[in-house]
Amino acid sequence: MASALRGALLCHLRVPVALSRSNWDPLGSVARFMSSGHDDHLTKEEVIHRVLDVVKSFPKVDPSKVTPDVHFQKDLGLDSLDSVEIVMALEEEFKLEIPDKEADKIDSCNLAIEYIHNHPLAS
Amino acid sequence: MAFRLTGLKVSPNSATLEEARARVFDFFKAACRSIPSIMEIYNLHDVVTESQLRSSVASEIRKHAQVSNPKVIDLLLFKGMEELGNITEHAKQRHHIIGQYVVGGQGLVQDLSAKDQGNSDFLKKFYNSNYF
Numbered sequence: 001m002a003s004a005l006r007g008a009l010l011c012h013l014r015v016p017v018a019l020s021r022s023n024w025d026p027l028g029s030v031a032r033f034m035s036s037g038h039d040d041h042l043t044k045e046e047v048i049h050r051v052l053d054v055v056k057s058f059p060k061v062d063p064s065k066v067t068p069d070v071h072f073q074k075d076l077g078l079d080s081l082d083s084v085e086i087v088m089a090l091e092e093e094f095k096l097e098i099p100d101k102e103a104d105k106i107d108s109c110n111l112a113i114e115y116i117h118n119h120p121l122a123s
Numbered sequence: 124m125a126f127r128l129t130g131l132k133v134s135p136n137s138a139t140l141e142e143a144r145a146r147v148f149d150f151f152k153a154a155c156r157s158i159p160s161i162m163e164i165y166n167l168h169d170v171v172t173e174s175q176l177r178s179s180v181a182s183e184i185r186k187h188a189q190v191s192n193p194k195v196i197d198l199l200l201f202k203g204m205e206e207l208g209n210i211t212e213h214a215k216q217r218h219h220i221i222g223q224y225v226v227g228g229q230g231l232v233q234d235l236s237a238k239d240q241g242n243s244d245f246l247k248k249f250y251n252s253n254y255f
């Protein structure tokens with residue numbers, strides 16, 4: 001049954017082959033993927049916007065106080081567990097895994113924006 | 124077991140409060156990183172968000188914020204890891220997760236009328252939650 005159907009389909013299917021030499025670039029896409037260039041990467045404005053959104057949506061934070069320069073513990077009155085929670089929320093938002101050493105250093109919006117903007121895998 | 128959370132194991136006792144504190148953060152991160160798979164296993168996408176679960180884990184940790192004995196923190200951490208292991212291994216059922224971590228904080232009965240104002244501590248707890 002399946003083979004008959006497959007045969008019938010193959011008889012009627014025609015796939016146009018348009019392989020022009022100029023587009024054929026087997027290594028180009030790989031090279032672009034491996035490069036650290038910022039061409040198709042997140043822009044700084046987008047990173048700032050999304051980081052601030054994550055921080056504002058945190059339940060204990062007063063959204064009106066959040067600016068790009070705000071310090072989690074000094075300015076927003078959060079404790080250390082809260083700042084770890086924000087870092088985990090940022091990890092989830094940008095599909096990252098931030099190693100412990102870097103995660104400990106991120107204690108303000110500025111540092112978070114800087115780290116995520118420079119991270120090649122942030123998306 | 125088909126799925127076991129790697130990297131969580133019983134370690135020697137913490138020597139100082141600082142070490143115990145660092146371990147608590149490690150545990151919290153491990154718990155947060157397993158939240159997406161937990162939401163998948165227990166099909167929680169329509170009842171709770173990842174950030175709510177994260178806050179709920181943080182509030183469980185914050186319940187013991189006043190503990191300053193490293194040995195006690197180690198014990199609590201061990202219990203937390205056991206719980207996390209059980210959850211990620213699907214040893215629980217959906218209503219356990221929902222009861223303990225989704226509605227647990229606010230109580231199972233959301234009725235705030237005056238009829239619950241008895242003297243009995245037991246009844247108050249009973250109305251509030253199954254999980255103390």
